[in-house]
Amino acid sequence: MTFQHRAIIDTIPGYKQGKPAPQVEGQRSYKISSNENAFDPLPSVVDAIDSHALTRLNRYPDMRGWAVVERLAAKYGVEPENIVLGCGSTEVITMLVSLVAGPGDEIVYPWRSFEAYPIIVTGAGATSVQVPNLPDGGHDVDALIAAVNERTRLVIVNNPNNPTATSISDADARRIMQAVPSDVLVLFDEAYIQFNTAEGTSVAMDLFREYPNVVVAHTFSKAYGLAGLRIGYAIAPEDVIDGMRKVALPFGVTDVAQSAALASLDAEDELEARVEAIVAERDRVVAALQVQGWEFPQPYANFFWLPLGDRTEAAAAEFLKAGLSTRVFPGEGIRISIGEPEANTAVIEVCERLKTAGF
Numbered sequence: 265m266t267f268q269h270r271a272i273i274d275t276i277p278g279y280k281q282g283k284p285a286p287q288v289e290g291q292r293s294y295k296i297s298s299n300e301n302a303f304d305p306l307p308s309v310v311d312a313i314d315s316h317a318l319t320r321l322n323r324y325p326d327m328r329g330w331a332v333v334e335r336l337a338a339k340y341g342v343e344p345e346n347i348v349l350g351c352g353s354t355e356v357i358t359m360l361v362s363l364v365a366g367p368g369d370e371i372v373y374p375w376r377s378f379e380a381y382p383i384i385v386t387g388a389g390a391t392s393v394q395v396p397n398l399p400d401g402g403h404d405v406d407a408l409i410a411a412v413n414e415r416t417r418l419v420i421v422n423n424p425n426n427p428t429a430t431s432i433s434d435a436d437a438r439r440i441m442q443a444v445p446s447d448v449l450v451l452f453d454e455a456y457i458q459f460n461t462a463e464g465t466s467v468a469m470d471l472f473r474e475y476p477n478v479v480v481a482h483t484f485s486k487a488y489g490l491a492g493l494r495i496g497y498a499i500a501p502e503d504v505i506d507g508m509r510k511v512a513l514p515f516g517v518t519d520v521a522q523s524a525a526l527a528s529l530d531a532e533d534e535l536e537a538r539v540e541a542i543v544a545e546r547d548r549v550v551a552a553l554q555v556q557g558w559e560f561p562q563p564y565a566n567f568f569w570l571p572l573g574d575r576t577e578a579a580a581a582e583f584l585k586a587g588l589s590t591r592v593f594p595g596e597g598i599r600i601s602i603g604e605p606e607a608n609t610a611v612i613e614v615c616e617r618l619k620t621a622g623f
């Protein structure tokens with residue numbers, strides 16, 4: 265960059281958005297690269313947007329998103345003062361990081377994990393302390409604890425972890441809570457919580473009720489299928505929420521997004537049925553791949569991780585040829601979202617071919 269700027273920004277790796285479905289002559293193609301919900305939006309949600317929000321486009325939204333906040337407070341049995349909305353949970357995490365950390369401060373998180381973490385941390389001028397995952401893709405809890413020191417301002421736990429889809433147990437999450445000083449916040453990023461069927465998993469809201477330093481981040485992007493509208497939220501102690509609101513993007517959460525979120529909270533039964541269908545599809549794919557002889561972490565999200573190492577790019581090319589855009593981490597592995605049933609069947613077929621080819 266030829267203009268005066270913060271040199272640290274040059275070190276930020278650009279966020280790599282999941283690629284769109286490839287164009288393959290004479291063949292249907294699918295985008296399974298961004299952990300989205302493949303179901304179309306619920307008619308009741310579309311209707312809520314049509315009938316309410318679109319008539320108010322000339323007005324700023326309610327900055328605090330009070331109607332949604334109150335609904336969420338009732339759902340979780342907390343005070344509205346414990347909740348802040350953001351443009352997706354990405355913004356909520358950004359608010360939290362800029363609240364607690366700046367130059368000289370450290371933020372500890374597992375790696376690989378959500379690729380926005382290093383971008384957000386570096387953007388705040390703070391230092392990332394990335395703790396490598398265990399060989400099974402799970403958080404290395406002992407190493408996370410050992411990485412905490414007097415410079416630590418935040419510890420992030422991603423459950424289930426993107427991209428490895430692993431879950432952290434309640435016992436391990438409690439070990440982290442016991443080890444971290446009570447004035448250092450611990451963020452539980454639970455973007456995929458609704459898909460987490462792991463027995464004994466940590467549930468951050470339980471910890472929030474027991475510890476003074478827990479922040480929970482949730483989103484409407486995944487199970488609720490509203491990725492395009494950008495709305496998520498954090499649940500945290502009141503003073504943390506106060507601080508986060510100070511650094512929030514003013515009017516960041518649109519009225520359209522708020523209307524859709526409210527309508528989605530009214531349709532939780534329908535959305536739960538969709539989550540069950542996605543989990544069933546995930547389990548179908550996992551079972552088929554295990555029969556084929558693949559070894560990969562048991563997934564507890566709406567995606568799974570194939571640790572392919574140096575064969576990653578070769579395998580990714582086969583998926584592309586079959587009309588499937590996956591999220592490729594060169595030299596490490598491929599993250600595959602659970603998509604339409606036809607897409608999932610195509611994934612199984614590609615994996616079969618890869619196995620036959622010696623992968």
Ligand SMILES: Cc1ncc(COP(=O)(O)O)c(C=O)c1O
Nearest residue numbers: 352353354378426455483485496
């Ligand atoms: C672990 C994790 N956290 C948070 C997010 C943010 O999602 P959003 O900003 O759409 O709420 C994602 C999105 O992929 C994610 O994978």
